[in-house]
Amino acid sequence: MSQQPIYRVNPDRNTPWNDLPLLPIDEELYKNVEIYEQLGRAKEAMGLLAGRSVAIPNQALLINSITLQEAKDSSAIENVFTTTDDLYQAFSDSRFDDNVSAPTKEVLRYREAIWEGHKYLQEHGAFDLDYFVNLYQEIKEARDAIRPPFATTYIRQGGSGPNAGKRVYTPPKGKEVLREKLENLTEFLNDDSIPPHEPLLKMAIAHFQFEAIHPFRDGNGRVGRILNIHYLTKAGLLELPILYLSRYVIDHKQEYYDTLAGVSQRGDWEAWILYMLRAVDSTARLTYRKVNDILEAKEAILEAVEREQNFQRPGQLIDAIFTQPFTKVSHLTDAGLYAENTARSYLNTLDEMGVLEKREIKGRHYYRNRELEQILTF
Structure with a gap:
C-alpha cells in the first residue's frame, strides 16, 4: 500500500507562510473515487450551461443580468452589501454620482472587473501578473499593487463565537516572495501540460493557491472568485463568464473557509476540491435554470406584447x-x-x-x- 504524500502545511498561524508549496501538488493528494464521481457530475452540469448559453441570440441578456447578480453576491461574502434596488438603479444610470453609495460602487466595479479581465485574457491569451493587478485595482479603485514588504496581513476568524477575531492564517510576506508565488501560479494556469489535466480540478487548486498567496491588501476573495470564472472560460468550458458561483459560497460560507483552512493546516486537499466541485455542480445547474427562466419569461412577455399590435x-x-x-x-x-x-x-x-x-x-x-x-x- 503506497504512503499518502506529504503536503507541507503552515506550522504557525501567526507566521507568514513563505514556504507555501509551489504548484503543481502531488496528484495522489486528490486521486480518489469520490472526487472523480463529483467531477463527472460537475462536468455534466457545466455542459448543460455551456450548451444553453451558446444558443441565446442576445448575449447581453446574460452578460448584464447574471454577472450583476454574481457581483452582488461575491461582494456580500466580503461584507460589502448593497440593496437590489440601489444596485440596479445605479447600473441603469451607467455612471457614479453622489447619490450612489460606496458599497454599490464597489459591487459595480466588481462586475466591471469580470468583463475587463475577460477582455484582457482574450487580448493577451494568457494569465500574468498584470491580469491579477488589474482585477484588484478595478475592484478596489486602487493604484497600489502587490503588498509591500512591510505589510503583514492576517486572516482572522469571523463570526461572534469564542474564537472570533483570532488569527487563523498568515499569508506569505515580501514582494519577491509574493511575485515568485504568483508567477508560479500563472505558469500553472497557462501550461496545459502541468497536471491536473481536468480544468475543474485545476481551477480548484489554483483558487486555493491564490487565496493562500493573498497578494493584495484587500479584495483577494473577490479576485479569486473572478479567477475561477475566467479560468473556466479560457479552458473552453464556458463561452462567457456567466457562472453564478458566489451563490453557493454564500449558502455554504463557513464550509468555504473551513476547507480552505483544512489545506493550510492539515493538507486536506480532498475536502477542499470536493467543496469546489459541489459548488460548480450546484451553481452551474442554478445558472442553467435561471437562464431558462429568463428566456421563458421573455418569450411569454413578447407574445403578450405582440398581441397588442401597437408596438x-x-x-x-x-x-x-x-x-x-x-x-x-x-x-x-x-x-x-x-x-x-x-x-x-x-x-x-x-x-x-x-x-x-x-x-x-x-x-x-x-x-x-x-x-x-x-x-x-x-
Missing part, C-alpha cells in the same frame, strides 16, 4: 427590457430603437400592462422588470 419592433423592445432589471427611456433612444416620445409611450404602456413597474427615484423615472428581478434574486 414597432416588439422583439427588440423586449430584448431591451430584459438586458437589465431597470430600464430608462434613454436606453431605448441611445440604442437607436425609438424616438424619445415613442420610447416613453411604449414603456408606459408596458407599465399599464403590468409587464413593467414605473418608479420615480430621486426625480428620475425607471421601469422595473419585476419578473427578471425575481428570477435573479431567488
Whole structure:
C-alpha cells in the first residue's frame, strides 16, 4: 500500500507562510473515487450551461443580468452589501454620482472587473501578473499593487463565537516572495501540460493557491472568485463568464473557509476540491435554470406584447427590457430603437400592462422588470 504524500502545511498561524508549496501538488493528494464521481457530475452540469448559453441570440441578456447578480453576491461574502434596488438603479444610470453609495460602487466595479479581465485574457491569451493587478485595482479603485514588504496581513476568524477575531492564517510576506508565488501560479494556469489535466480540478487548486498567496491588501476573495470564472472560460468550458458561483459560497460560507483552512493546516486537499466541485455542480445547474427562466419569461412577455399590435419592433423592445432589471427611456433612444416620445409611450404602456413597474427615484423615472428581478434574486 503506497504512503499518502506529504503536503507541507503552515506550522504557525501567526507566521507568514513563505514556504507555501509551489504548484503543481502531488496528484495522489486528490486521486480518489469520490472526487472523480463529483467531477463527472460537475462536468455534466457545466455542459448543460455551456450548451444553453451558446444558443441565446442576445448575449447581453446574460452578460448584464447574471454577472450583476454574481457581483452582488461575491461582494456580500466580503461584507460589502448593497440593496437590489440601489444596485440596479445605479447600473441603469451607467455612471457614479453622489447619490450612489460606496458599497454599490464597489459591487459595480466588481462586475466591471469580470468583463475587463475577460477582455484582457482574450487580448493577451494568457494569465500574468498584470491580469491579477488589474482585477484588484478595478475592484478596489486602487493604484497600489502587490503588498509591500512591510505589510503583514492576517486572516482572522469571523463570526461572534469564542474564537472570533483570532488569527487563523498568515499569508506569505515580501514582494519577491509574493511575485515568485504568483508567477508560479500563472505558469500553472497557462501550461496545459502541468497536471491536473481536468480544468475543474485545476481551477480548484489554483483558487486555493491564490487565496493562500493573498497578494493584495484587500479584495483577494473577490479576485479569486473572478479567477475561477475566467479560468473556466479560457479552458473552453464556458463561452462567457456567466457562472453564478458566489451563490453557493454564500449558502455554504463557513464550509468555504473551513476547507480552505483544512489545506493550510492539515493538507486536506480532498475536502477542499470536493467543496469546489459541489459548488460548480450546484451553481452551474442554478445558472442553467435561471437562464431558462429568463428566456421563458421573455418569450411569454413578447407574445403578450405582440398581441397588442401597437408596438414597432416588439422583439427588440423586449430584448431591451430584459438586458437589465431597470430600464430608462434613454436606453431605448441611445440604442437607436425609438424616438424619445415613442420610447416613453411604449414603456408606459408596458407599465399599464403590468409587464413593467414605473418608479420615480430621486426625480428620475425607471421601469422595473419585476419578473427578471425575481428570477435573479431567488
